[in-house]
Amino acid sequence: MKNQLRILVLLLLATGVASAQKRESGNLTFENVPVPDPQLAARLDQYENIRTASFVGWDTKTDGLLISTRFGNVPQIHHVARPGGYRQQLTFEREPVGNGSVCPDSSKHGFLFGMDAGGNENYQLYFFDRATGRKRLLTDGKSRNGGGVWSKKGEKFAYTSNRRSPGDLDIYVASLENPSDARMVFQGKGGGWGINDWAADDRQLLVSEYLSVNESKLYLLDIASGKLEQINPSAKQIAYGAERFSKDGKGVFFVSDEDSEFQQLRFYDFATKKIANLTAAINWDVQNFHQSEDGKHLVFSTNENGYTRVYLMDVPSRQYRPIPNLPDGIIGGLRFNRDNRRIAISVFASQVPGDVFVLDIQTNAVERWTFGETGGLNAASFVEATLVQFPTFDKVNGKPRLIPAFLYLPKNATGKVPVLIDIHGGPEGQSQPGFGAQTQFWAGELKVAVLRPNVRGSTGYGKTYAKLDNGVLRENSVKDIGALLDWIAKQPN
Secondary structure (H helix, E strand, O other), X not given: OHHHHHHHHHHHHHHOOOOOOEEEEOOEEEEOOOOOOHHHHHHHHHHHOOOOEEEEEEOOOOOOEXXXXXXXXXXEEEEEOOOOOOEEEOOOOOOOOOOOEEOOOOOOOEEEEEEXXXXXXXXXXXXXXXXXXXXXXXXXXXXXXXXEEEOOOOOEEEEEEOOOOOOOOEXXXXXXXXXXXXXXXXXXXXXXXXXXXXXXXXXXXXXXEXXXXXXXXXXXXXOOOOOEEEOOOOOOOOOEEEEEEOOOOOEEEEEEOOOOOOOEEEEEEOOOOOEXXXXXXXXOEEEEEEEOOXXXXXXXXXXXXXXXXXXXXXXXXXXXXXXXXXOOOEXXXXXXXXXXXXXXXXXXXXXXXXXXXXXXXXXXXXXXXXXXXXOOOOHHHOOOOEEEEEEEEEEEOOEEEEEEEEEEOOOOOOOOOOEEEOOOOOOOOOOOOOOOHHHHHHHHOOOOEEEEEOOOOOOOOOHHHHOOOOHHHHHXXXXXXXXXXXXXXXXXX
């Protein structure tokens, strides 16, 4: 709603048409509000109806992909059989279905997905059977449920639920055949518990407890006994993420910021109980990774100044190299196919609103599988983000601290242009150079420059930077915005 009102304000500024009449639009009542230009509103509809696609999973029976895209009002799960192939819609729900988890047992040929009702956030888990085209409710229909992580054999799945206590998340394990017989294997205190992976023998779960952006804890959970064993117990404040068992069962890959400014990829060895830092040379956050089924390769992504970079690691040697030929923007997905050679990725960039690509690790070839419709607009006309930095009030090593921001400057603009400052929420979080329909509308149609700053307290620039606005320091992030206003005033355009 806030973004819609913000666009409305821009429309009003752009038109300047006065109206003192009272009018209604849906459940909104307007009084003494100018009427937007209908042609401009129609143009906005084109931007708002740009169709994107994101990767969900590989089809276990074919070489096709499952993606999330929207043909109607909300995103649903679709199947794409080949590069550029048509999108076969699988789910037809009134609620958004954006995520899914494909069952590793190809004989079951289906996937889990979560869905709430009317935005109540009491998510339920469902299994969609590809053979029948029907979904089946797996949870109680009332509580809030999440996770839906398949066992390695695909016979069971683990999930979190607050059915016992609204403020706590417990961990359950259920079979696909008899989901009503779900067994609580761990009783949690608080709402920060999550499930990351199953062990190769399906006897343990890798679980984590999120405490804050700066701290979490990682555990092994014995399913039979419910016993927790903490990995790397420490009195230090450590943040973990992206935890997965290694394919050989000898340890756990994860990212953490222990003794580092950034989240780096590490390996915990069960035999020695030692942790190896695998990406110490990269002074940026490692965000996500996936290991091939044969265990030979591991693909991981980093957040480098807001842009996603992707690397391929040879697991035995621990050597890695950057993957070329990828667009500048935000890249997700990162999942090997069963042939251990191809990786599916989702790309969101200034001129790629959201599409799925497949990377061949042997040839470095990148093949586009989906071609998102842009509402009749020319994607080449979209404004690309430019990374800028502006000085703020304090200093680092005797020099003014520089605050990063992404600038979307209207093309072919003459003279001075108005500026809209779009500050991300959180307060933890980060503006990145992905695609934004509203940003493109502002810059392309209204000729408004858009600045999206990452003031202190933002993630992605090290844990020290993220803590610079904690507690009584919060006002300093507001001072960064003031410094941005000063910087804007000095720009000739």
